[in-house]
Amino acid sequence: MTDASMTRPIRVLVVEDDPIAAEAHALYVQRLDGFELAGSAATGSDALAILRGQREPAGGVVDLVLLDMNLPDLHGLDIIRRIRGSGSSVDIIAITAVRELGVVRSAISSGIVQYLIKPFTYSAFSEKLGNYRQFRENLQAQASSTTQSEVDNALAALRPASQGSLPKGLSEETLRAVVSFLSSASEPVSAVEAASALELSRVTARRYLEHLADSGSARRMPRYGTRGRPELEYTWNR
Incomplete structure (x- = not known):
């Protein structure tokens, strides 16, 4: 991992077919420190084409995909499989209204780093991406080899915040x-x-x-x- 990749913003591709939701997610990304909007795609085919076209160290590199699971042409699970099948190690956060346990399990086993269920608040979005950024920074801070405690600390950043993050009396x-x-x-x-x-x-x-x-x-x-x-x-x- 180069010094440049550790200091530059995390570039995010929003994959969402609903134009209002896509705009909202793009605006959310732009409000977060340490993140930069790389682009948006309304279909799975467009998303895959964007990812296939990236060439490091050009400015078009994508570090993180915010992926809706229900797209007009491809299911999110199929997109994840194609991304992984191409050899890409880009990180993926599922952002979706899909709650079926089988889909959630398949997404997790395919290597997503977070699963965010719609509708959600900006604070929930910010927390998920903040946790991801901490996870990424924890891993990038390690040398070419690591220890069990360092791996545990990196993974801990992805765990949901403890109960009590809401004001007292709110559920x-x-x-x-x-x-x-x-x-x-x-x-x-x-x-x-x-x-x-x-x-x-x-x-x-x-x-x-x-x-x-x-x-x-x-x-x-x-x-x-x-x-x-x-x-x-x-x-x-x-």
């Missing part, structure tokens, strides 16, 4: 429900509207919406035109 299950509701909403929603749709109290809905706004996954703004003081409304940060 992952309810957060996923709020994220799903907000990210699919066609217009800004208030805490009252979220509470009604998700059968939560207004106070509870507002706590989750505020958490998403504070983490950068949603935007908050005043809603004018109502009686009394303006009510806050929230929009998913696409």
